[in-house]
Amino acid sequence: MSTVTTADHHDEHHDHKPTGIKRWLFTTNHKDIGSLYLIFALAMFFLGGAMAMVIRLELFQPGLQFVDPQFFNQMTTMHGLIMVFGAVMPAFTGLANWMIPMMIGAPDMALPRMNNWSFWILPFAFLILIISMFLPGGGPDFGWTFYAPLSTTYSNDSTALFVFAVHIMGISSIMGAINVIVTIVNMRAPGMTWMKLPLFVWTWLITAFLLIMVMPVLAGVVTMVLTDKYFATSFFDAAGGGDPVLFQHIFWFFGHPEVYIMILPAFGIVSAIVPTFARKKLFGYASMVYATASIAILSFLVWAHHMFTTGMPVFATLFFMYTTMLIAVPTGVKVFNWVATMWRGAMTFEVPMMFALAFIVLFTIGGLSGVMLAITPADFQYHDTYFVVAHFHYVLVSGAVFSIVAAVYYWLPKWTGHMYDEKLGQLHFWCSLISVNLLFFPMHFVGLAGMPRRIPDYALQFADFNAFVSVGGFLFGLSQLIFLWVVIKCARGGEKAPAKPWEGAEGLEWEVPSPAPYHTFDTPPQVK
């Protein structure tokens, strides 16, 4: 994409950093903050994963075995909240913090103190959320989508803590997003023009824009939930002239762009990895940029496809059906571009590439089941069944999570200065690939046959498939322990990584030594 003449780095001379806990509490360094975000996300990934294990344990057999239904509901709720707001989003923000300044030749993020604040309020938000589970009456049990009146009339008193926690997460995300946008707009090295930006930077720029547009809407809707529950308002209560469906409109106006917030950076990661290991330039760079922007714009016009069964007027359902299907076009552009990039490439199959390839195939499956769900009359059958669960886990687990894992393998040599263990990585990949499909593929079938989601019990005819799914779930959970092992092993030592460990890699981040010095690009590089 760009060749670089870098002025000599003098980084080694002032590579001093504070030590101990103060380094991490008071850090304004984008690499430190990126690491904090990534470690936090990994911890939350395992916590949310443990909750998923409880869910799969209960669903291993029909009937109630291990947990009571209310606790089951808390598990589905907390699993969703923790994975969305605690694992996937902070992981992407961590990658953005680490990589964007290095990719655009900036010394740091534009607003480093705010960067520190964005991260450090996040653990407290989750502390509040998790503490709420130990209150009398238990934690939030209304699903991560907290539909009214479940979260208002029928919820317990943990709702106040839930609302407070979501507010803090939202503030954190907004500040993080402002930082990313300002960094990209204002801190690019001379010569780093817009159409030379790596796609990871482009996709994050658009993601940050989405975050700024929709996180305040989430703040608005949780506030209305709070006042409905505690101050006797009736935004979502028909007896007072409100409407529970209003909740769904506002929530999904946030919620749909939110799902693209969790996938656009993944597109950027895959667009970085596939050209590297195919040793070819990315096919259709400009069309990738325009496709990303189109997806972002369309994401504001599709929210009510989550609500086809609420009894909207036919005109509205048709509108949302067509706009939703339209999204398949720019997404298809991306998938074809990745495939075309590999066409006649000199491919090798290291772990990042394997995860990226799995992403392309499995994300496409999730995308296609999304098109099925977009068809209004068909959606009446699929709605609130395991088909929906299969759909969004294909795009979020074998999509977003796989891309994050691919990114970690891809950039781990740059972060730690060591190569990861390729054999263990391959083992992690194959275990994950097989188990993730055991886990989620059969959900399509039980869903189409009518098994409802978010219920701790099910009819007998779903028993075999569910046992199968649970085994897949446990295997997938165990496979991620291999990942933990690989990451720790790589951080502690291993084969020394060169500045550019991947033969076909391009971009400024490979111009600096591995591990990347504490301060990089104090003098901006010239990009030609």
Add this chain to the structure above:
Amino acid sequence: MFLLGVAILFVMLYGWFKNVVDESMAGLYSPQMDRSFKQGMSWFIVSEIMFFAALIGALFYARFIAVPWLGGASNNEMTGAILWPNFEAVWPLLTTPGGTETQAMGWGLPLINTMILVTSSVTLHFAHTGLEQNKRSQLTGMLLLTLILGVIFLGLQGYEYVLAYRDLGLRLDSGIYGNTFFILTGFHGMHVFLGALILFFVLLRVLKGHFTPEKHFAFQAGAWYWHFVDVVWIIVFCLVYVF
């Protein structure tokens, strides 16, 4: 615990802003830093616009969809007939389907408040021109006047709430009309308070002799915020009170 958290937050914010002000006064900030600050503030205001957009969207939905549908409009004829046959779908919704009654808020007092807030935007603009032309007394005077007008606005808003509760029976629990009224004017009031707080600290810095005609980001950020709050008020005034 909560108070401790709030205290830590304020100590941290104070330390943060003190550092930034000291560094700025020491001339450490490049034009690029200045741009970063300005862009950051602009995006923050965009996020605030979206927050109010969500609340205004709720008002529109309630007024043009939820209430008419409860009255049987669109494909909801049976909703009205079975659930609340006597319900009349009008706006402002003074009698809820559940039977709670209230009275509508007039727009006499809010009109005065509108003029006060618009005037305060004008005085703030003159404070800005005073700063740019290095007329410090005009800057101080106009900024102080802006703040006073802001405080009067908040006072009148509070008085209006007293009237609503005491005389009109317009309360948080009196149905969707009162809900949208209080959430829009209430959050707007909080933003006026925050804007006034920013301008207050800007005024303190003006009195200490900070800011030059060329570099005065904190003043600009406060002014942008104030103008934004003013524009939001005009929209709220039109949608909540007048139409």
